[in-house]
Amino acid sequence: MIKKIANVLLKVCCNPRFYDDIRGDLEEEYRQDSSSKSSIKEMRYLSAVISLLRPSLIRPLVPNNKPNLMFPSHLKTAFRNLSKHKGQSVPILFGLVAAFVTCQLLFVAAQSEYQFDGFHKKKKELYRINYDEIKRGGEHPRMLPTVGPPTASFVKNNFSEVVRASTVRHSEGRIVSYQDKVFKENDLFYVDPDFLEMFDFEFIQGTKSGALKDVNSIVLTASTAKKYFGNETGLGKIVSLDNQTLYTVKGVVEDPPKQSSLQFDFLLPFRSFKVPAGYPVTLDSWGWVSFYAFVELKKDISVEDFEKRMDALIKTNFNEERSAAIDFTLQPITEMYFGEFWNGDLPHGNKKDADMLLLLALMVLLIAGFNFASLFLSFTVGRTKEMAIRALSGAKLGALWFQVVLDAIVLAYTSMLLATGISFLFMEVFHELVGWDLLFYKSQLVVLFLYSSILAVLVGVAAGIVPAVLIVQQSVSAALKGVFLASKSGNFVRRTLVVVQFSVTTFIIGFVLLFNAQQTFMTNRNLGFNKEGVVVMETFGEELNAHYTTLRHAFQSIPGVESISLSGESLDGDNGSVPFVLEGVAEEDANPIDILGVADGWLEMMEVPLLAGRYPVRRSKYDSIHAVVINKTAVDALGTKPEAILGKKVRVGGIVTDGIVIGVTEDFHFSSLHEQVAPVAILVPRTQVDKVYLKFNTTDLKSVIGAIENNSKKIMGGGVPLAFTFLDDALNKLYKKEKQMGHLIVAFSFLAIALSVIGLYGVTLYYIQSNQKNIGIKKVVGAGNWHLFLQFFSRFYWLILIGLVLAYPMVHQFGLQWLNNFAYHIEARLFYFFAQGALFSFVLAILVVALQFLKIVALNPTKVLVDD
């Protein structure tokens, strides 16, 4: 890619007399370059080409081969012109810089989506085998990215087209310990040895070959190694998994980049993977569709043909009925991220979102480009006399034309350079604000710079051509007399632009206000429970269940602890759901219900109000077998009353088979506010409970948590991981996306305001310039300032008003759509938000116009009229 760009650059810039020879030399050196990385080779190639761009080698600008003496003079004049008219060139620059920064930001954000999994060298040969279930009607009820555990090795053994293959099993909730460091880990990947050869995860310690050969070898990522071993080397260290198996560290790799679908902390040999106890399957079960299978195919084979044969052969392992209903398909790894085969485990993105970002970037540049053109026109018009003198002293029309365009290019290019510098300097800030990936940003710098350069030159040329043509058409004598040129079509474009800009500004400001109102509403909403002072201690379920009674006792004696309970959930909506079968209702008619596994005392601790019945009681044998508490929504869904349902027999999935409804609670938000409260069954019989809920009534949290930690270690042993989170913080994380979006919107609103101010500035400036004499004469015949202001303002206010009015449908449409993302939102009084946005924009516009009007006030009629 880089090489191709370099070649185009060479072809365009190099003197055709030398081109063939130089190109040959470069090619020969490129092939002799022994660097392993093709990207480094290509960069060297590019730098060689750039070093060739010098006066003696580049294509002559004037075809007749005479040295162009005017060129340096033009460049010098361009810079002088710009620094002489700082009042005009600075706003021009500012608008373009802001636009370029935004563009670059958006471009990188979009690229980081498009290039997902693109960092693997073999990305074109690597495929994943997907599982596609097809119903008779053509529906695809299950499109899974996973297949049965034998698939990868089966395909490798039976097809010579498959060079390498690896099964990948993502294992969660494992305890890894090294000396006194114990953590619960959720990203362990069991892989085959081929995995390291297929994917590019670079080794920092140890070597790729044989790193996963032994059954008891393990590879860690850099940050994981740091977590366990600090700054010591990881190699040779022995870690323990689930306090059962020991693994020796054979390598440390770089953390997977953010643009990787495979996000692991540990790599283990697949050979050491054991079927978890209680699973009714073996590693030979083709129907256990929970394993990723990656294959590396030979280059230059027909993938479609291979896919067909592979599908047919895999199906021989299934019975006829099953094999008719599934297809095994291949998907290039670079298409996984946007693809339809997804299971919630791997990262996943939406291509439309990325397209949207690019489109936005283009729009911003387009608007800023128009602004630039409009301001540049005013700028050039002010220089008609200089041009006329140049023409009189014998400059060719072409040279004048060239001068104007060059000015524009210099301006645009300078803005681009400034913008690149700014985005480079502030990338850490952007990283914080919008989650920009620094490493990825750096890898895109060259491409970013090349694209930005091309765009900057294009913007410069586009903006320079209109005034250049006008100036060339202008007669010399008219220019010397100071007669201004006016272009009707140019005026129309600029007016339209002001309208568009002001409607966009109004829209964005209205939206920011709406956004804030909704945000405040969400933070202040009564969640139906009391989250204050609640800390969640997450640990390993089995140990917790074995020692809970002792732990409870020990914790209760710590001053500052008010109450203790257990739950399996963290109120983030990640609940399981099972059928809720009421006595006398057929199984098929049962509604699904979410389940919330808690211990006694949990509902009291969270202060969830009861509508009828009672809370579960501690140490009640009856409750631990039968107790089912449901919320009001569940009762409503059954079409009955809270009192009426008490005592009814019920079966909740396979968890409580002999349940009795003992209580009904008021609704509370056990999931984020994006979701409507669903029917939920609160069960005391332990499902998977691994979180201790603690309510504190002290502000000295540090010592209380310290005491809890000590007690837990004493009781459960040091080998159990403990993680504390404040419920408040955990709930805030549910709204992280809104927060990031909030930052983005604020940034955009600043940009929109800046662009519309600049746009209006440009139009008013042009008006003043081309009406100087008119105003001068009016002043002479005694027009007052107020009169002049009204006349001046009347030329613009209608543009602004049209812009404001046009914003209303946008605010209405998008506002409603956005609010509908939330199950609970503020009243949709969109006109109110629109009105505020409109008022703001209008005041802004008046300010700009008023500031420009000062120029008219200061205008001295004698100066402008003396010209004639």
Next chain:
Amino acid sequence: MKSSLGHFEELVLLTICILGDGAYGVSIKKELEGRLGKKTSVGAMQSALRRMEDKGFLLSRVGAATPERGGRKKKYFSATQHGINVLKTVQELRTQMWSAMPSTQGS
């Protein structure tokens, strides 16, 4: 004919004389880098070659195309008599100036 010779040009011209028949872009660059012990940029060298060709120090002829050049022909360079004369003049001038140096500053 022009006869000014820059320092870098002088080095390139000498290299071409050393290489004789086999002097073309890549080989000159390699030989020069070997003798200087550091990298030179393609741009600087190509531009020196073209300038010296314009000044008449060099002659070029087109050679055979090879696959490693992507099928492009080599351009071989050789020094003209004028070029060699200029080289010699420079050399003589230096020798004279060295010998004119007071002996305390020599060696």
